[in-house]
Each structure stands twice: as C-alpha cells, then as structure tokens.
Amino acid sequence: MRVIQLPNPSRILCFAFYIIFTLLQQATAERELKFVAVVFRHGDRTPIVNFPTDLHKESEWPQGFGQLTKTGMQQLYELGQYVRKRYSNFLNSTYNRKEFYIQSTDYDRTIMSAQSYLSGLFPPTSSQIWNPELLWQPIPVHIVPKATDRRLHFPLSDCPRFDELQNETQTSSEFQSRIQPYMDFLQTMAVNTGLELNHLKILDNFQLWNTYDTLYCEGIHNYSLPVWATKDVVDKMEKLAELSLLSLFGVYKTEEKSRLQGGVLVNIILNSFKQAANSSRERKMEVYSAAV
Ligand SMILES: *[C@@H]1O[C@H](CO)[C@@H](O)[C@H](O)[C@H]1NC(C)=O
Ligand SMILES: *[C@@H]1O[C@H](CO)[C@@H](O)[C@H](O)[C@H]1NC(C)=O
Ligand SMILES: *[C@@H]1O[C@H](CO)[C@@H](O)[C@H](O)[C@H]1NC(C)=O
Ligand SMILES: *[C@@H]1O[C@H](CO)[C@@H](O)[C@H](O)[C@H]1NC(C)=O
Secondary structure (H helix, E strand, O other): OOOOOOOOOOHHHHHOOEEEEEOOOOOOOOOOOOOEEEEEOOOOEOOOOOOOOOOOOHHHOOOOOOOEOHHHHHHHHHHHHHHHHHOOOOOOOOOOOOOEEEEEOOOHHHHHHHHHHHHHHOOOOHHHOOOOOOOOOOOOOEEOOHHHOOOOOOOOOOOHHHHHHHHHHHHOHHHHHHHHHHHHHHHHHHHHHOOOHHHHOOHHHOHHHHHHHHHHHHHHOOOOOOOOOOHHHHHHHHHHHHHHHHHHHOOOOHHHHHHHOHHHHHHHHHHHHHHHHOOOOOOOEEEEEOOO
8 A cells, every 4th residue: 555645736726635546556466456545635726614794705716615626627637647557557448438437526627627637637639539629538426415325425424433532632732732822822712703612612613614714715826815814824724724633533432533534435445455366357547536
C-alpha cells in the first residue's frame, strides 16, 4: 500500500487529496500490477457558506456556494492526465467499461470533479472518437443518494456510536487541553464573524472550519477580506480548523472512530484487492470521487 503525493501546482490543491493503493507494485520484475484504487477529493471550489458579517454574498460567486470552479476543473483534469501517464502500461487508453469503474458522492462539486478527471484520463482515441472537434467521450459516473451512500459520504449517517464518540471527544481532557489556549481568540472571532461563541467552540460542527474555509476561498479568488482577517488571525484560524479535523479522528479513541467512518471504504478497497487477486476478474481500476 502506497500513498503518493502529487506535485501540487499550488496551495489551492490543499483540499484535494489523492491516494493510490496498489495491490502489487511494479518495483520488482516478478511482481505484476493487478489493480489500482484511486481516491480523491474535489478540486478548488467556492465557499460552502458565509458568516453573518461576511463581505460577500452567495450571488457574487459563479453558480453560488459549494461549486467547483474553473481552477478546480483544471486541477482534476490534470490529475486524470497524470494517472493516464502513470498507468500507461497498465490501463488501456481505450476506455473499457469492464476494466474501469468510477463512483462519486452525490454533490455537484464531486460529480463535476469526477467528470473533469475523466476528460484527462480517457480522451477518446481512434475508434472511440465520435466527434473530431470534441476530444471528449461520455463515461458513466456512478452515484447513490447521500442518505444511502455507505461508501464515500462523510460523515456516514446513522452511526449512533460515532455520534457518541464525537460528543465524548468534545469533553475529553485530551481535546479540551488543545482548545483551551484558543478561548480568548474564539471570543474575538465570535464578535468579528457574528457567529455565536457556543457554536464556534464546538469544533466538530465545522462552523469555525467553514469560516476559515470561506476566508481562504475568498483570498484565493482575490475577493476583499474583512480588516480583522490579518495574516496572524487567519493563521490562528487555520490551526483551529486543523484542530476540528483532528477532533474527528486525531484525538480520543482514534482507532474506533476511524474504523466507523473511513474504515468502511478501506474495507471495500481491500475486498476489491482480494477480487483482483483472482485473475478471472477484468476490473483494473476503481476510482472514488469521495467525501464532500
Ligand atoms: C486495448 O484495447 C483495444 C480495443 O479494445 C484492444 O484492441 C487492445 O488489444 C487493448 N490493449 C491492451 C494492451 O490490452
Ligand atoms: C451529542 O450531543 C448533542 C448536543 O449536546 C446531543 O443533541 C446529541 O443527542 C448527543 N448525541 C449522542 C449520541 O450522545
Ligand atoms: C489573484 O491575483 C493574483 C495576483 O494579481 C493573480 O496571480 C491570480 O491569478 C488571481 N487569482 C484569481 C483566481 O483570479
Ligand atoms: C474467482 O472468480 C470466479 C469467477 O467470477 C469465481 O467463480 C471464483 O469463486 C473466484 N475465486 C475466488 C478465490 O474468489
């Protein structure tokens, strides 16, 4: 199992993660690559929400909140090209539905990311070209509704044990000792953003993460930022945003929490590996445009 860090064109990619698991690596001559599983997150997008004192309205963003931007489309297109090149000796450049499967979560931005990725991975060649002026071909992206998606959606809904562990995390001394140093800062942030302190300091509701993310997106796209959003403040928010991700899986009963969420997808991938070891199966690559 191997994790590959893509050469990131810029920090914009920091929200796009990319993992390739390979069953057998080509490293030694006797070994034969049998199967590849790819998991990625969407590319650059517009903010998910704004906060009460935000300088920008949803209508100022093309297509509104939570949508893949042109930058995001380009990122995923390049990712597709990268994988095409990397696996040129493994994955036929002619699209074959028996060899290839792609699934996305049910969000515009993850579906569009999958589509952009496919444009880079499978531009039609020779007999698959259907319009010489458009080197693109339709390839099905499989989707199940959010409520029933037990593979890719995060958080997995209807997991009472995970909810319980999340609540325990918030009150755990491990977590509290990490958030305490930020209490004054959170109070200031509540005033600045117009959000309620009681909501802001519960990091797993993602209010703080979203606020940081909104400023981050606005900055990247050259939208004006509020005067209080100095580099120092934004850096501190970034630390807290990291802490909110950490509170999901990085502190307190980390193994059990990870198993109940990402563990489900890991299990699916491991089963695909087992099936791939059976050489009668034709599927060579499974791609997941995951998360939210
Ligand atoms: C790739 O696909 C084409 C068309 O189906 C086929 O003729 C060719 O043999 C395949 N190449 C490999 C290396 O499997
Ligand atoms: C977790 O805490 C929230 C807020 O206090 C509460 O509404 C919810 O019922 C709790 N869930 C569990 C599973 O304990
Ligand atoms: C923002 O401004 C910088 C500097 O002028 C420029 O390089 C960059 O392309 C702009 N970004 C966007 C998304 O317009
Ligand atoms: C391999 O695949 C064949 C055909 O799908 C199936 O009958 C067989 O049980 C599989 N073997 C293993 C070990 O999974």
